[in-house]
Amino acid sequence: MSEPLAIPVLSGDLVTLRPHRESDAEGVFQRATDPLAQRYTTVPLGYTPEMALSYVTEFTAPSPDQICWAIEVDGAYAGSIDLRVLEVDAGAGSLGYATHQDFRGRGVMTDAVRVVVRHAFEDLGWQTVRWEAHAGNWGSAKPVWRTGFPVPTFVPDLLVERGTLVDGWISTLHAPAPHGPVTSWDEVRAALERSA
Numbered sequence: 383m384s385e386p387l388a389i390p391v392l393s394g395d396l397v398t399l400r401p402h403r404e405s406d407a408e409g410v411f412q413r414a415t416d417p418l419a420q421r422y423t424t425v426p427l428g429y430t431p432e433m434a435l436s437y438v439t440e441f442t443a444p445s446p447d448q449i450c451w452a453i454e455v456d457g458a459y460a461g462s463i464d465l466r467v468l469e470v471d472a473g474a475g476s477l478g479y480a481t482h483q484d485f486r487g488r489g490v491m492t493d494a495v496r497v498v499v500r501h502a503f504e505d506l507g508w509q510t511v512r513w514e515a516h517a518g519n520w521g522s523a524k525p526v527w528r529t530g531f532p533v534p535t536f537v538p539d540l541l542v543e544r545g546t547l548v549d550g551w552i553s554t555l556h557a558p559a560p561h562g563p564v565t566s567w568d569e570v571r572a573a574l575e576r577s578a
């Protein structure tokens with residue numbers, strides 16, 4: 383069995399990434415019961431405060447399969463972001479995230495994605511990081527575009543959500559991380575608009 387991956391404290395311009403704490407449970411509960419999170423993530427419906435407590439104490443604990451950080455802004459819980467191992471020998475992983483509703487639209491996830499991708503490539507030696515989202519999740523597409531991910535591809539039935547297949551967007555970034563967008567946002571919009 384592989385060793386658990388460490389959850390280092392990492393700093394961005396706006397965010398601090400750190401392991402989750404019990405005191406994050408209330409913020410996790412609010413984020414997980416938010417309609418946008420329920421629409422675009424696999425968070426269970428009927429989420430309870432007990433589930434939030436188990437998320438911060440058990441699910442996000444160090445594991446060989448994933449690194450899950452709490453995002454902190456000005457001392458408050460502002461969301462969660464994770465790197466999941468897809469194939470350890472290939473240095474391949476994927477990225478997942480959600481911002482607490484009170485912190486959206488101020489660049490929190492853009493900063494967190496940049497920090498996490500740098501960690502994947504520079505510290506873990508990964509070769510690729512994959513992002514997937516529901517087709518139409520423009521708010522999720524922006525942070526990866528700003529980090530330098532290529533224009534996403536539309537894939538019908540890409541994702542399984544609560545037992546149903548849904549259309550998705552996918553993009554894979556290869557090491558080394560670029561220092562910013564590699565295309566214009568207009569190019570992303572033009573490529574994806576018909577599938578949104």
Ligand SMILES: CC(C)(COP(=O)(O)OP(=O)(O)OC[C@H]1O[C@@H](n2cnc3c(N)ncnc32)[C@H](O)[C@@H]1OP(=O)(O)O)[C@@H](O)C(=O)NCCC(=O)NCCS
Pocket residue numbers: 418419422423479480481482485486487488489490491492493514515516519520521522523524525
């Ligand atoms: C997607 C999400 C993580 C983005 O987090 P955030 O901290 O608000 O992200 P940022 O502020 O760094 O960037 C979001 C950008 O998308 C834009 N955006 C958000 N919703 C949008 C929409 N419906 N249409 C177009 N643009 C949108 C924001 O205006 C912002 O762009 P700007 O900086 O040019 O103004 C957040 O909306 C969220 O938690 N959504 C629910 C869960 C989710 O979808 N997770 C991702 C699953 S793949």
